Structure formats: C-alpha cells, structure tokens
Amino acid sequence: MHRIRKLMSGSMIAALMLLLVGGFFPPSGRAAPAKAAVGFSMPDLSESFWISMAYGVDKEAKALGVQIVKVNAGGDANVNQQISQIQDLIQRKVSAIIVGATNGAAVSPIVDRAVAGGIPVVGLSSIPATSRIVSAVGADHYSMGRLQAECLAKALGSGGNVGMMAGPAGQSWADERAKGFRETVASRFSRIKIVTESRLADNRNSALTTMEDWIQRFPTLHGVYSATDDIGAGVVDAIKAGGKTAAIKVSSSNLSPTAAQLLQSGDFVCVSIQQIVLQGQEAVKQAVNAARKQPTTSRVATPALLVTKDNMTNLDMSLVSAPAGYKP
C-alpha cells in the first residue's frame, strides 16, 4: 500500500510536470519544422551592446529569410555555459554559428569542434581565438582612434599638448583605437604633441584621479584622448573640479546616454562610435554565405562614425543601436 501510494504520487507529479513543460510552448513551436537555421551564441544579453548586436542579427535574418537560434551565456564569466550552448547548437544541426565569445581563448576548443563537424563559425566582436573561423566581424577600432585625432586637431586649431587615456591594457580594441589616434597625429598633425599616456585608468574613477594628477603635472595640457566614454567622463569630472573647462578639450568613443549628455553640454568635443547593429547584420551575411558554401570575407570591419553636438540630433542611429522597443 505504502509503495503503491508513492508510485501514484510520483506519476501524478510527472504528469503535472509534463503539462507544465508542454503548456509553456504554443502548438506552432512544438511542430517546428527541421528547417536550416543559424545559431547565435552571445556572451551577455544584459549589456545593451549585445542587445544591439542581436537586433542587427534578427533584422538581417528576417531580410534573408533565415531562422536564428539564439543562446545567451548570461555573462562573460560563464565560459562553461557557453561551451555547452555551442554543443547544443551543434546538436540542433544549425547550418552555421555566430559566436561572440565570453572568452576568446577558452571557447576556441569547442569552436574547433564545430568546424571539424562541418559547421562554419563566424566570430562577432569578441572573436574566438582560432584560425578556423570563416570570418571575423567587428568594428574598425583603428578608425575610431583616427576620427578622434581629426576632431581633436580641429578643436585645438593651432595645436598643443595632448594626453592619452588609452584604455585597459591587453585589450585589442583599446590597442587599435590608441594606434589609430597616435599614427594619425604623427602623420597629419605635427603641431599636436602627445605628452603622456595612461593604460591604468580603465574606469571613470581611476580616470578621474589620473586626470587630476595630469592637471598638476602638465599645466599646459590642451586636449585628452579617451578610449571610452566612461573614461572620458572621469576626465571631464577632473577638468571641471580643477576649473580647466575652457582650457582642455576632450574627445572620446562610444555613445552611452552619459556621453550624449556630455556632447550636448560641450564637455566632449566629439565621440567616435561603432555601428553595432551593422556588425550583427554583417555576421549573418557571412554566416549564410558560409552555410551556402559561397565566398566569405575573413575580416569585416564596419566603418566608424563621428558624432558631434551638431550632427547628433539628425544622426541615423538605425545601424548603431537597437530601437527602444526591441526584445531579443
């Protein structure tokens, strides 16, 4: 009797669970046809950056009539989760996979396995560290640095002394942006002199204290390059606190709401930005080409844009960030 009751309660719970699991999905989803699809493995959908990527991917997929299977690792820390999700995409028999890596090096073994299993992989923005991907799609970070150099030179007019908040060490995007700035200054703006550079300041707070030190150390500083708008905001904080607002011009990269505000108030002379949505679209194009065994481009760099106070109101943001109502 005892055991029979146990078994009965067990079956009851199992049946309830079946109902619950089944009930979550509409009938159309359950009868999903085995249509070819493209997998999209993202590191972190809580970042607006990846929401905009997903928007670009969805947009292009709709235009091309391709189904997208999206998986989200839920944070750069969740490498093992992303590995399992890419395994699942392989099982889903997707015809290609787009990977924005949680950690480029650590996901490379599973990417190699996907490729070995006949599924082409496209790297997106955070590129898996393996030579076996068919295409790497990202921003033109070099040009983002170049555009800052051009706009800062214009703002300084007759030239002057400039400091570089070059961004975190060991990040290729920061290296590329700084290189673009440095080389453009060296080749085209000989009257601008780069007097100092910091790679330690990689957030608003540390940029603030570094800039305070620079103001003491370089009384004749005229301009500051900043690798991100967050770092740039710290620089502006220090300049305001030091009463140097008119004397030092600041340029930056990325367009967060904070950056938009600082542009509006004139604290940033300009920001250079990447077209995130366009990168998502390009990645789908490459993935579909690879799946159809058509030629792919090994490196796709979407052009950088320059935003100033004057052009920011009528700038076409549709290739930059997802519209407010978009849900991935």
Added chain:
Amino acid sequence: MRLGRGVVGLLAVLAAWAAFSTLSPFFLTGSNIVNVGSQVGPLAIAALGEMVVIITGGFDVSIGAVAALVTVVTAGALNAVGPAGILAAPLVGIACGAVNGILVSYGGVQPIIATLGMLSFARGFALILSGGSQAVMLRDTGALAWLGYGQLGGIPAGLAVTVVVILLLAALLLGLRLGRWFYMVGSNRQAAELVGVPVKAAIAWAYVLCGAAVSLTALFYLARASAGLPTEGTGLELQAIAAAVIGGASLTGGVGAPVPVFFGALFIQTLSNALDLAGISPFVKEVVLGAVIVFAGLIDYIIRKISETQPVGRDGRAPDTQTHVG
C-alpha cells in the same frame, strides 16, 4: 522513502524528455543523448558532493568559487610540471573542503558563514593567481581532453565518470560507518552524540568529500575550455543545491541518496539543453528554467505532506538511524 523519491526523480526526467521530444525534432536523437551525457558531469558531481553536506544538515555555497580556484591552480601546475600537475586539483579541492569542515564542525561557525567566507576567499585568490580575470591557457590539454569531449565505449566521459562517482558514493553511504554517521548526524544530532557517533569528525568529513567532488567538477571545466577560468562557476552552488533537492535530499538533513540526486542534475541539464534546441528567446528560457526548477522543488514538499498523512508515521529518516539508536 528514499526509493520513493528516486522514482519521482526518474519520472520527472522521463516526463521532461517526453515533452521535449515533441518540442524539438533534434532532442530525442542518439547524438543529443550523448551530448547531454557529456554535459551533465560537472553539475551532477557537484550536486553529489553538495548532497553529502546536505545529509549532515549543512550546505556549502563555496563550491562554484572553489571550482574556479581549482581550475586556475591546476592549469598553472600542469603548465609548470606537466601531467603530475593534475594532483593539484584534488589537493586544492580537499584543502578548501577541509577548512570549511573544520570551521563548521570544530569551530562552530554556521555553514552559510563559513562557506560564504570560503566563496569570497577562493574567488579572490583565483583572480589574484590569474592576474585579473584572464584565463590561464593550458599549453597542452593532453589526456584531459578525453574528460571534456571523449567517450568510453560509446558512453560520454562525463556520464561514465559520474556513474563511477555514484557507485563509490553509494558504497560509502550504505556500506561504511562514516556514511551511516552522516545520516544520523543530519537527522538527530543529539541522538547521534548519545550513541557515540563522532559528530564533529563526521561533519568535517562531509565537507572534505564535497571538496573532493568539486575538484572533479573543476577538472571537467578545465578539460572543456583548455583553460583555468577564475570567473567560472558563478551560481554553481545554487544549481547543485536545486539538483540535490529535486533529487529528494532534504534541506533539514538526514535524507538523500546518490541516484535520485543524479536524476535531479540530469533534469536541470536536460531543461537547459532542450530550451537551447528549441530556439526560443534566451530571456524566456531563463523564466522557464526558473519556473520548472521551482515546480520540481515543490515535489519535496508534496512528498513530505503525503508521507506525513500516512499511518506508518515518520519514515523520512534513514533506516540505519532507528537500528543504531534502538
């Protein structure tokens, strides 16, 4: 009682598999079953370790951070001294478990405080060793690659190793005095003390076993990524506790068995796999995952209610308790 709960765990997995096979044509295929088998190892073994601690009436929230520390130290050791460096994994895992166990049993520190301290310590130490949040790449994955993606006669390595762990743990829990002490300490500490069970030593050993299990989980992580990952394992403790409870372990202590807990872990891994295959929105996936886990957790409550209404009385404790106390 434990048999009853085991049946429920198995039925839950079967129900989920039946439901998902209609949801996605890719789900109930031979290769996907192998796939889930290769994925389930890390969580299942962590859940088994967690179960041992739960049986003694405690719990360990440090396992995710300890796993991360083990991957970083072992990656460094493998790079420095070659294959022998693999020994670093059990050493670090067991050392962390021993510290937890000694603090809880002899130090009288609450399990949540002791293991929360260990969580912070292990995570911080892993980040220091790896120089920030950088991955420590293995120069040569070598034989470890088998653990990540290999097979043993068609059975994925993750599943094969888990089965071995289940057998060893079952033998320990049912066959050794230490195993019986775990149940006695968890169901009634005073009674266990009265009949001469070395309560403090038993509790300490439970955390040591959990640490050993976690080091095995960490080796899976290391094998799959070919890298030591200082930020890996966030939330592993919660998934492991959920798997143990779905598998019938009681958070009040004294109850739990390896096979049902394995099904608890398999249930969670199956859900995650099936929702990936279904291609639904990642946000919806998280909502479904949470809802179904909570629902499955309710089984524990329902079963207890049903067993309480039975004339046979309280049989939720291990039979050994009665024989020993009596």
